[in-house]
Amino acid sequence: MSQSINVALIGATGNVGEALVELLEEREFPVQDLHLLASSESAGQSLSFRGRQVRVRSLEAFDFSQVQLAFFAAGVEVTRACHERVLAAGCSLIDLSAALPLEQAPCVLPELGVEGLPALSKPWCVSAPTPSAVACALVLAALKPALQPQRLQLTAMLSISTLGRSGVQELARQTAELLNARPLEPRTVDRQVAFNLLAQVGEVDEQGHSQLERRLAVEVQQLLGMDALPVAATCALAPVFFGDSLALGVQADAEIDLAAVQQLLEAAQGIELVEAGDYPTAVGDAVGQDQLYVGRVRHGVSDPRQLNLWIASDNVRKGAALNALQIAELLIKHYL
Amino acid sequence: MSQSINVALIGATGNVGEALVELLEEREFPVQDLHLLASSESAGQSLSFRGRQVRVRSLEAFDFSQVQLAFFAAGVEVTRACHERVLAAGCSLIDLSAALPLEQAPCVLPELGVEGLPALSKPWCVSAPTPSAVACALVLAALKPALQPQRLQLTAMLSISTLGRSGVQELARQTAELLNARPLEPRTVDRQVAFNLLAQVGEVDEQGHSQLERRLAVEVQQLLGMDALPVAATCALAPVFFGDSLALGVQADAEIDLAAVQQLLEAAQGIELVEAGDYPTAVGDAVGQDQLYVGRVRHGVSDPRQLNLWIASDNVRKGAALNALQIAELLIKHYL
Numbered sequence: 226m227s228q229s230i231n232v233a234l235i236g237a238t239g240n241v242g243e244a245l246v247e248l249l250e251e252r253e254f255p256v257q258d259l260h261l262l263a264s265s266e267s268a269g270q271s272l273s274f275r276g277r278q279v280r281v282r283s284l285e286a287f288d289f290s291q292v293q294l295a296f297f298a299a300g301v302e303v304t305r306a307c308h309e310r311v312l313a314a315g316c317s318l319i320d321l322s323a324a325l326p327l328e329q330a331p332c333v334l335p336e337l338g339v340e341g342l343p344a345l346s347k348p349w350c351v352s353a354p355t356p357s358a359v360a361c362a363l364v365l366a367a368l369k370p371a372l373q374p375q376r377l378q379l380t381a382m383l384s385i386s387t388l389g390r391s392g393v394q395e396l397a398r399q400t401a402e403l404l405n406a407r408p409l410e411p412r413t414v415d416r417q418v419a420f421n422l423l424a425q426v427g428e429v430d431e432q433g434h435s436q437l438e439r440r441l442a443v444e445v446q447q448l449l450g451m452d453a454l455p456v457a458a459t460c461a462l463a464p465v466f467f468g469d470s471l472a473l474g475v476q477a478d479a480e481i482d483l484a485a486v487q488q489l490l491e492a493a494q495g496i497e498l499v500e501a502g503d504y505p506t507a508v509g510d511a512v513g514q515d516q517l518y519v520g521r522v523r524h525g526v527s528d529p530r531q532l533n534l535w536i537a538s539d540n541v542r543k544g545a546a547l548n549a550l551q552i553a554e555l556l557i558k559h560y561l
Numbered sequence: 562m563s564q565s566i567n568v569a570l571i572g573a574t575g576n577v578g579e580a581l582v583e584l585l586e587e588r589e590f591p592v593q594d595l596h597l598l599a600s601s602e603s604a605g606q607s608l609s610f611r612g613r614q615v616r617v618r619s620l621e622a623f624d625f626s627q628v629q630l631a632f633f634a635a636g637v638e639v640t641r642a643c644h645e646r647v648l649a650a651g652c653s654l655i656d657l658s659a660a661l662p663l664e665q666a667p668c669v670l671p672e673l674g675v676e677g678l679p680a681l682s683k684p685w686c687v688s689a690p691t692p693s694a695v696a697c698a699l700v701l702a703a704l705k706p707a708l709q710p711q712r713l714q715l716t717a718m719l720s721i722s723t724l725g726r727s728g729v730q731e732l733a734r735q736t737a738e739l740l741n742a743r744p745l746e747p748r749t750v751d752r753q754v755a756f757n758l759l760a761q762v763g764e765v766d767e768q769g770h771s772q773l774e775r776r777l778a779v780e781v782q783q784l785l786g787m788d789a790l791p792v793a794a795t796c797a798l799a800p801v802f803f804g805d806s807l808a809l810g811v812q813a814d815a816e817i818d819l820a821a822v823q824q825l826l827e828a829a830q831g832i833e834l835v836e837a838g839d840y841p842t843a844v845g846d847a848v849g850q851d852q853l854y855v856g857r858v859r860h861g862v863s864d865p866r867q868l869n870l871w872i873a874s875d876n877v878r879k880g881a882a883l884n885a886l887q888i889a890e891l892l893i894k895h896y897l
Contacts, residue, residue: 396756421843438862442862456864463758463800465757465758508757526774
């Protein structure tokens, strides 16, 4: 990776955008010029990069032929409105917004290495999986030698930062109002999320699934190369600022060898297995870290063909920003 | 139920004990004398019952031959130390502490009516199921005509009141300290629970299950009359004061008829089904209510043989106090 490239970052002022800027510097990503972009309302702010202030400019007027790679860390609408312009300018893109269909922008798990890469031609157009899909796929990919999953059941208790910066502000505001015995007026979310759990993220479709749950299921299937794997997923919102907690159940058709599972998790890249009897938490362990934390590895209470485990992951860092950057590093190393 | 009985309540000063006293009055339970009991440290306090103050007395010196029924709403140790003395005095007991083995104290779901009652001789000794088992069994019993479960997977996000009054105080204290940017010193729980999720309740055994998870599994099996049903359960603690949230997955061996499921839930006693597209929350719907709230009724994302739903329940009221009282009402009606 001696060659440097020009990079655009769309959605630079959001949680994930800021984390990307930090990580581009921290990991010495071979950036020559970094262009920070946002919608015209957010343009004008500045972020620090390599000791200097970089101004956030308006996305609308930007000429993408100046850059070789664009990260999309803004909302779904921004990606949908703008990705064709980017690709037409010959610029590759990594979408973190889950806006593009997986047929057009296949998802990549960097830990799978070159063998896990889909066939791509330049300019590439790939998806960074949603944070919960990263967590599930990373764990299940590590377990492949010991465990052929027959079906998955995931309950993902997502932090409020899943909704971006406004979600974080909403939880802080609601909590302060309740502790001060003031009447609660929900704004960003439509009900009380402080000291409460919300059973879904956004609207659900006619079958009762949220877009996030559908996306997560197909991403995990694609990343594992198991398109027919039955997946059940519940994505809920928890009153937690940063860091997702996932209860994952994996059904197999024979008794699962827990010792083998533990050995594979211990050896896996990107995973920290906590000691038996202990358990990881999102806030205490995962937030700010580059690994997922896994614990509570066990059978079902009365079901040895079921594997249960708990995953704690930083949804902004490992789940999104770091993962997207690792995807970029892998692609640049092998295709530039 | 014209006949009145003398009742003892052990653990009268706890969350569940207080709720029991309120409900004994509210439901016009046929109490002649109510004896409130607690360990000697808590004795001396008073609770209001039918317009007068009833003093909480020490459990140690109490003569149980004065009463016909005792509710055990204190800790496991209290029940274990004292239940033999109660039964020897000819007093029936309902255990809310999950201290007694189910062979000795079978659990009862009042909604199942007389047919659901185990064979009992006087003095009865029965268990009120743990709050999550009440919720699961009530839903699954209602669905029996449409759905023969092949396996269950439950993720129960329990409120901190699961740990009693000290848990509630701990969450309030931790939250206030964090919002005031003071250093956090966990006390009742061993780590940060404010704005965080804890993956287990109490210690786990060598197989990795908590006592609560094991108990829940066998209670659900017993209540459904399906001793061999494979159950996987994760009981976690959420930063919620009151009200449990449960993500339940039920596996069947054929495609599940969602319309039939919804009809059965709508007709079921003790269950309030929310409209499709909406979802219930513990704090917004369930707390203070006599019913469970059920929503998000759907298949697995890519698994029509899986039923997924979300249950919100008041763990202190419907999950514990009300349920125990309904058990008592049923037993008195049919056996007194």
